[in-house]
Amino acid sequence: MSRSARPVLIVVAGTDPVYRGYCTKQVAAAYDIALIDAKPPTWQGDLVVDHEVADTRDPVAVTAAGLALAERHAIAGVVTWDEYALVPAAALAARLGVPGSTVASMNAARDKAATRRLLAEHGVPSARSIRVRDLTQATAAASRIGYPVVLKPASHAASIGVIRVDDPDELPHRWEFAAAGASAQGPEGRGVLVEEYLRGPEISVECATVGGATTALAVTRKEVGFAPYFEETGHTVTAGDPLLPHVAPIAAQAVRALGISAGIQHVEMRLTTSGPRIIEVNARIGGDLIGTLVRLATGLDLPRIAADIACGNVPALTATAHRTAAITILYPPVSGTLDTVRLPVRPGAEPHWLHQATWLREPGDRVTLPPHGDLTTARVGFLIVTADSPEQARDRLALLTDRLTLTVTA
Structure with a gap:
């Protein structure tokens, strides 16, 4: 049994220090963390009190690891911020x-075809969608829906x-x-949808659900690039965004x-001429440091809220700040060998509104x-700023990117 007076929370899949490290750090301020991950803790260090190694995508393996931890600790809850660990964490x-x-609900969120079916059954505005197995079926489905269409793994x-497909020749x-x-x-x-x-x-709505009652906490306005792909290149969160109601x-x-x-949800939608329509429902904290943006803009701590809900405690859902936070994700101009990446800001002289500048390469x-690269190979770094308004945030990001030197030899 754990000797700590603090509740012990199992975190399933907490490996990524760049995009999820803040989640572990913020939860560790209030809970003792027992980690289940594919490898032993490294950077987590003093943030965890115990761990088990298991395949975090396998419900049977995660349950066995969790039961082993439960023999040593009184477990108060289970949480994950990894999309692929949602079902195993729910099973545990x-x-x-x-x-x-x-x-069942986590399976419904993970299987985008099931999501579309349930949204349609409940009259929630979404996109028409057909699951297919091969190109012949995809051709018939695209003809039925009408171009342009989006192809998406389920x-x-x-x-x-x-990827977006604009006409039959591209399919x-x-x-x-x-x-x-x-x-x-x-x-x-x-299959593929x-x-x-x-x-x-495109936006997302960051939500917290307690006892089946959902509270929308913030709106994230997104920037998407590299068409016909859908790479997210930036996000902005403003407390009291007029879109929220x-x-x-x-x-x-x-x-x-x-x-x-129960839990935190990252609900993606597009603002179409016929009104907001759902893209998908992710039953976890949004990626790309969205949780950090929400905390900087509103004071709401999404990882702590997720942990509180997982342990049956009452979460704090009232905003304590009112500003804007934004991230821009830096990509190279072309594929090749990175020669230079430099932002001329003197140590100790960083502007107070530059919250984070991180280099990934x-x-x-x-x-x-x-299309040949992915998030790991394409992204060079990111910048996070705070401001009094979205316009000021954009100006501050533009000021930084104008000063940035990023060169590549193709």
């Missing part, structure tokens, strides 16, 4: 009898294998890209339609843009 929570959403994340080649992505997707879904392309600005009911309807009763590294 159910086995331990701690709060959490059902395995149970992936991070825009892997997602065969772009089908190969989507099918390759689908070959490595999670086990919760199968052919979907209606939703026109309009308009999109909150739709986000809550989507969460309820999937049967999700070093000179000499090979960088590769889509």
